[in-house]
Amino acid sequence: MAMIRFTVNGEPRSLETEPDRPLLEVLREDLGLTGTKYGCGEGQCRACTVLLEGRPIVSCLTPVQAAAGKKILTIEALAAGGPLHRVQQAFVDEGAMQCGYCTPGMVLRAAALLDQFPKPTEVQILAALDGSLCRCCGYPRILAAVRRAAGMTTEAAYAAR
Amino acid sequence: MQPGDNFEPERFELREGPLYHFEVDRREFFCALGAGVLITCLSSDAVAQTTSPQTANPRTIDARIHVADDGTVTVFSGKVEEGQGARTELAMAAAEELGVPLERVRVQLADTSLTPDDGLTAGSRTTPGTIPAVRQAAAVARGYLDAERKAKTGAPVKAPADWRLLGTGKWRTDARDIVTGAHKYPSDVAREGMLYGCVLRPPAYGATLESVDLDAARKLAGVVAVKDGDFAGCAARTSYAARKAVEALAAGARWQTAPRSSSATLFSDLREKAREKVAPLAGSTHAATFHTAYVQHAPMEPRAAVAEWQDGKLTVWTGTSNPFSVRDALVQAFHITKDKVRVIVPDFGGGCGGKHTGEAAIEAARLAKEAGKPVKVHWTRAEEFMWAYFRPAALIDASAVLNRDGVLEAWQFTNYNSGGAALQTPYRIARKQEKYVACDAPLRQGSYRALASTANNFAREAFMDELAAAAGRDPLDFRMAHLDNERIRAVLTAATERFGWARRRKEKRAPNRGIGVACGMEKNSVVAACVEIEVDPRTLTPRLLEIVEAFECGAILNPANTRSQVEGCILMGLGAALREEIQFENGRLTNGRFSAYKVTRLHDVPPKMEILLLDRRNQPSAGAGETPILAVGPAMANAMFEVTGKRVRSMPLR
Missing domain, CATH: 1.10.150.120 ([2Fe-2S]-binding domain)
Structure with missing residues (x-):
């Protein structure tokens, strides 16, 4: 287990979790951000795309620790209520x-x-x-x-x- | 009667159980909806009643519409939304007949506690079956609400000439929720205290679990493990923890396996395992054998379910096109009564015939029962590939007697394994023998978009091209010379004229390029397509450069959605024509992942794609989500012949 700190949709978040968990599952299961979808688990369909420091990545293949200290944007915040x-x-x-x-x-x-x-x-x-x-x-x-x-x-x- | 009028449901879609007359507690309704008027309307599903005697299952469609005192209209239907556009179409139908704005209509779909049992959402049945029933109910509601007339029965539905909303293009009414990620698909449903489940899968088809050590999983923190018959699985606080627990189970599990067949010998196996032998056509002048591979739907959202037990009652949210049948499967699996099970189907992430079953629902419910907490099971892509079902592979023998005048005198056509849809040729031939022969199949097979009609139409249209060449005729002229059906003639004419078929046949083409044509009819709609392709001279694989497809499904209810369905069908069919082919060896898939099983991608979309929708306001509306898939494969096969001089008799095309 490791303490992971990152910024998700503009909010600083910290959580204790296994560092090799896919970022996708942390977003969906721990943070309730289900707008990011699971499609294949091998980076081949890109349904799980999020922006990491503004660049699109496949969150199914990204271990959560790779996002530590970084900014993540998910679909929920693209319009952000506006x-x-x-x-x-x-x-x-x-x-x-x-x-x-x-x-x-x-x-x-x-x-x-x-x-x-x-x-x-x-x-x-x-x-x-x-x-x-x-x-x-x-x-x-x-x-x-x-x-x-x-x-x-x-x-x-x-x-x- | 024209071919195709005699609608026959796919045998794989005959999963509908007996017709239940679902009793609803009126108080439940009015609690949910507030005061108002509830109109229930029974109307017969006319087409379903014309099925052949052995499959006849005359049913009624039970349409319900609630008009609240504030004017809000709610349509209740047991159909599901998986991207095909049923929700918007049902809302449009009700709004049209009631004369209210589309925004005022809410559609409650697929909840076994709230909606009537409309059976399976499949076979392009929503448009010809459910829509007329909803329109009828809405018309009755309009009559009832009209204080002047007080007419409670016999309210006529609007004639297409009077449509203001139907016949205009409308997109999904919930598009905003989709683009913002707010829509909750079945795999997004979350319940208080919910755990994530993972199922121990056999290493191969036919393997049975001999023993498993549950303690290996249970010693991990927060893990629930269960074995019940052949089922074993775990639930934990995260998917990650559940996977680790199942890995621990798998390490010590013992399986009994038996040798299984492989895709390398698929077609010889099918012939060997055919349950009937067919005598060859006497005096046949031409014969050919066609193959289509096993393919998979691979919907973007793999199977998912969330199950919750409360006071002996089970509620399941899942993605299935068969909610009432899944409810019955849960009743059977858990030995409880129907009133104890509720199945709710949120609009889900695609199916195309691939989600008629409820595996994930049963798995989630079993784990939830053990855990005493709600459990979500979301299949991985690998599980979806291996443990869902496949569009059956087809082996087709075609033979014919072509006389010296270039006229077809006799025709024999046998489909082994894949089914009888669109088995009958629409061409005028004096003697015909068309047969579907079942086989002992090596894989679990089921419905798919247009199912067997894709294979049957591919073989027939490719064979017609061979016969046209043998007769020394242009492929279009040869078809027309044998074609009485005015609707097919009309789409063929529309597509070929727009494409410039006659002119382009005579033109010299760039190297490695060819053109082809094909048509088809199924589920009371007709299609024709012309294509231009380029064949890679090294790999001999085709690329689609241009397609002009004409489609006619009677009076078009929502042209925007119809166009989307036609485009989607063409491109889905393109994947099966180009590459899609499930490979297996000794009971294991060898390409069950997107990196190996290559579905249609953006770069496959042809630079030129033109859809011609023929709107026939005087014809009953037919579904549009299946038939448009039929033409692209054979048209491309026929174009490949022009380039290589070799007949292509298999899909994928090679």
Whole structure:
């Protein structure tokens, strides 16, 4: 057992736990932040995406001790009670969800992309989201949502491919 | 009667138990809802009643609508929401008939204590079965609430020409909760004092537990361990601790195993284990054998359940498309009566036919009973791959008599193992023999999006292309020459015209590129697709560059959702066409993980994808979540022939 201190969604947290527990399980089970989803446990679907120091990571493969002393942002805090983040709003407007289980991970990946590149190219969008799985296969609507959030028209996106 | 009108439920979906006329305590209702009017409406499920005699199970749909004094409307349905759009569609249907805004309608789904038993959510039945019943009940409610008319019966539903809400595009009504992570999926449900469970799994299919030392787990702090028959598992304060406890159990567990078959010999095994032999077609001029692999749904949310016992009553939150059947399974497992079990199904993370069962519910309930506390069981991806069920592999023999005039005179088509859906050819052929033959299957198999119709349509449409080539005809012309069904003709025409089929057939294509066409009919909806693909000359694997798919499911209730379903079907079907194939060896999966079993990814999405929805307001509405999966595989197989000159007779395509 170890005492782990980190900042989650702007709040300092400390908890005593096994240092090799997946960050995903600590978030969901100890902190009640169930917006972060378990999908595969091998970093292959990215449903468990959270932002660690602003960068997207797969929390299923991240031992909690690797997050010690760092800032974590989960889907619950992206809008934080205020208006939706532009990526979230675009997902709502474009109907970019069927079952919606992959949505939090997708939204965080896209939000991190727009933080890094406010005007991403189509190629950058595809690269940022390619590893995120959606088994409803709602990819066309997800792409449309990210393009909308990036202020890109669908015509421009197709022209770039 | 047209082929396909004679709807036959999938044999794997015949899990519905007897029809229960669920009795509800009216006081419970009004406690929950406040004062108002409750309308219950029984209407027959017309299509289900046309099933063949041996499967006939005429049932009624029990629609309930509550209109509170403040005007809030609540629709009760035993159907579930797993991403297919039932919740929004039911709300739209009620709002339309009541003439109230969509926002005023709440939909209570799948709670065995509150909703009627609408059976399994499967087979594209919600749209043609439940929606008409809800519309009827809402129409009656409208009549009842209309003080002028006081008409309590016989209120007519609105004609499609008068629709204001139905027929317009609406997304999920709870989208905000989804994008903020606030929606609670079954795996997110938490109860006071809840423990996390983990189940000891056999090392291989068919292995039985001989002995296990529970003390190895119990000596770990805060661990509850139980063995009951073949079941053994642990519960602890965290998933981590529960896993460690089960690892301790596994270290000392003894299993009895027996040799099992492997995927390398799958298709010869199926032929050997067929329960019936079929004599070859006399005078056949052409014959081919087709294979489709075992594939898995792999929904994003693996099976999950939270179980809580209180005063001998059991409540379970779980993701299943079969809530009442799961309740009955719990009744049976725990030797209690129905009134002691409540199954609640929160909107869950995908199923596509893969969650008709309630394994996690039973496991969580067994552990919770032992622990005396609520327990959550959330399967790992590895468990989901190995211990859920699979879309059955298919071995299909097709043969035909093609005469000198290029006319099909006889047709024989036998599906081994995967099922009878869409077995019947829609093409005009004088002599036909179409048969489904069951086999002793090596894996646990069950429903899947469109189930057997995918394999049957793949084999039929690929074989039709071979016959067209043998007759020296264009694949489209050959199909049309044998096709009377106006609905299939219409989607074929729409897709091929939009794609520019006739022109592009004559054009010279870039190297390694080919085009193909396929169509299909199932569950009273029709589909056709044209594709252009590129074949990697080294690996001979295809990439989809363009698809134009036309789909028609009668009067479209929610075109936005219909389009999403069509897109999702195409891309899910693409995964099975490109790569998906469950591999197993001696009772163990060898690729049961996302790193080895490659489902459709974003980079597989074709650069050009066009969906044409044919809206037929004068036709009854059919479901849209299954049939659109049928065309992409065979269309790509046919396009590969154009490139390589070799017929592709298996899915994955190779």
